[in-house]
Amino acid sequence: MVFDYQIHGGKMNIPMFVLGLFIVLTPGLAPLVIIGLPIFLRWLATPTTDEKGNEVGEEILVATVEEGRARIIEHNQKFRRCILSYANREFLGKTPKGTAKGLHWNDPDFWEVVPLNSPPTKYPKWKKLLNRSSYDGIHWMGLPRIARIPRYRMTWIQWGQEVHPDGSATQEKKAIPRNEIISHVLLQPDVYFVRIKSAESKDGVRMDVDVLLTAHINNPYKARYWVEDWLEAITNQTEARGRDYVTDKETLQMITLAFDEAKTTISAGVSASTKKDFESFIKKSLTRYRKEYGVTVSMVQIHSVEIAGEDTAKVREKLILPFLASMDAKKVEIDARAEANRIKTVAEAQKQAIQEVLGTASRISGGLELFKWQQIGELKQLTTLFAGTDDDQKRLVIPVGRP
Template sequence: MKKVRIILIILTIILLAGGLYWKLKNNSSKKDMANATVNLKINLGIEDDGKDDTAFLLEAINNIETKKWQEAEKNLKALLETYPNGRYSDKARLLLTQMKQEKKEKGSYMWAIILLLLLINLICTPFCIKELASRDWFFTIVNEGSAKAIMGGGGFQRFVWQYKNQLLNVPGASWHNDKIADWEVIQAKDKKPSWLITFWGLTGIRWLGLPGLQNIYSYTFKWNSLAQDSRADGVIDAGGGIYFKPHTEVINYILLQPDVYYVKLEEAEDAKMVPLNIDFTMRIRIVNPYKALFRAQEWLEITVSEIIPLMRRLTPQDEWENLTKNKGSLVGSFLQMSSQAIQDLTDDYGVEIETNGVKILRIAPGGKLAEEYEKAATEEFKADQEAKKIGVLATAEEGRIQKVYGKIQSFGPLGEMVRHVEALETVSKGSSNTIVSAPELVGLGRAIQNLAETKPERRS
């Protein structure tokens, strides 16, 4: 806005300066001509001698002095017509030439001013249109992928929109299709705007109407959008790394392009009547802005109120731990069960829920005992992991015993005795442990003695 004002001020100064210069120049030329005629009268010593040619010339000079240029021109022409070769003919021709030159200069200045005005108009008009459009005066700005409803006297008149390769099924338009509802979004190739509109950045500017007679429909819209983290103002932590921001704004447009909306279902119940909170998103596209705006007070609120009960009916089919593990199959069941309801929303309110745009973000216990349920589930998970760990260790120990003691048995009494001694050595490594097992030592000594006394047979 500030830049626009500066540009307008500069152009106005240029225009005023040009006009002032032309005015001064014009007055100076006329003054010079008047002085020339006075000097001519004095130098020639023209006096009224009662003759017609003198009367014509004196009258012309008097008209020039009083700046009656047209009368002066008539007098001079009359003088030349009556006395083409008279004593004042040359002077009359000189005065006419000077007057014609003055007219020519005046005309050139006028054309310069006209061209300057056209240039100023060419430069200022786009800025003026944008400024008016920003205030919704005569024009309005329509952002890409949206539409605005134009009202007159409280009644709907028409839509203006901006959406590449998308048109609205406008009644009476050349592309209107009688087989589909009025104001339905249809795919069609856009007519390319003129290069001048594109050059000046007026692609999204639309004619609104006369101020006071036409206005843009506005309404209060409430929705929740996902956020990356909780650092921004107004963002709420829903738990499980999910952040959303509630919005309540008065807007004067409706989105035609798809957008993602966050929904929280609270205190549904699983198969064991455990209260659950379900965080999910829906990607929604408006396919008929008239139905969405004027067949419902708040189209998103009606959509959510239709979807929530359907989602709530699915959770009692299983326990919440299994629901959490199978969120994809739960979405599939939801879409299959709610297909008719989704189609009814499209037909009645022009709201289309994209089937591949429904995502369950989180299923968690809700209510006052949410922490206890989650803690119990965590403990159960830990117990399952511990049981698995013990089972793995038991299997490993079983294999070790089979391997070690199977080998010991293959050595007979000597293998068993060696194993006893190894066990005693392991125990004795403890602090303040002194272990003496006499029977095992005696048995081991006898076994060694028997082996030593055994003599090998000599070969003959």
């Protein structure tokens, strides 16, 4: 069908006019489209946020993912697929190994995150001219109102440096409570703080054990759909198994006391063997969550063990005072042993000196006799008696002790 339009008494073919206009403008519009389309898509993929930075809007048609994270796309509130952005990582189902296994997108193992040893993508010249690299990281979601990225609230305690509103951070690391609405699954390892509160030891002393868990998601599909809250699951398991461990140990098996004589204070710590045993015990119980919930706990660390406030007096009576008494007894024992060693050392030195002198004197004619009388002369509290009255007739009789 041909549409004609009357212009100043003449006729113009409308389709031909539009085609001619397109041909004329295309050389000028093409660069604008090549440059502007990625920017427009990026705008569609960026949800609106409130003054606190919380996402209040939704993505339209397309979505992006921050590095080290994955996001889930749902169609009509049902899982459709996952998207990720993680250097040298890819979903197992998209690798040659996954293809060989015949994995399908609805197979949970399809979404296992695995290392990908492949060189960076190199685009041919014609794709570079079309600005192909600007589309990297932009993922097609689906039609609006059908496709969406779900948001959910996550509560956790992060271990790290607290960042103030002005951008500065604290020097010391500490437990930072977090409560946020998020739309991603963190694939990078992070450190989470868990407190096992008032765990009672075998001898009835309650203590708080602070534990640091280093964990990451290795399967976002399982972490999101196979468990209500993956972090709460491993936290509850850590608390339960930690209590079992403490209940089976005496207090002095959990903590070690050290007496600082200079400061006259007692410090409590955790021995290296206890830390290693506890950490191995907890980590072993969390290993199964990699297969069940897609969560890998790579490290468990005891940060501190503190006696609960209400049991401080009990610990002082049962542990601190006996510890101080044992330290005093040990100090007396050490002092006595040191004095005995000193006496023994002096006696051995004197004995060795006499043996050396005797050895020298024995090689001299009459030397031993001279040495004997020299030693007698050096003895204290002795009196030498002489017989005779005249000085020239006095002769040595015998040395005796002074009365």
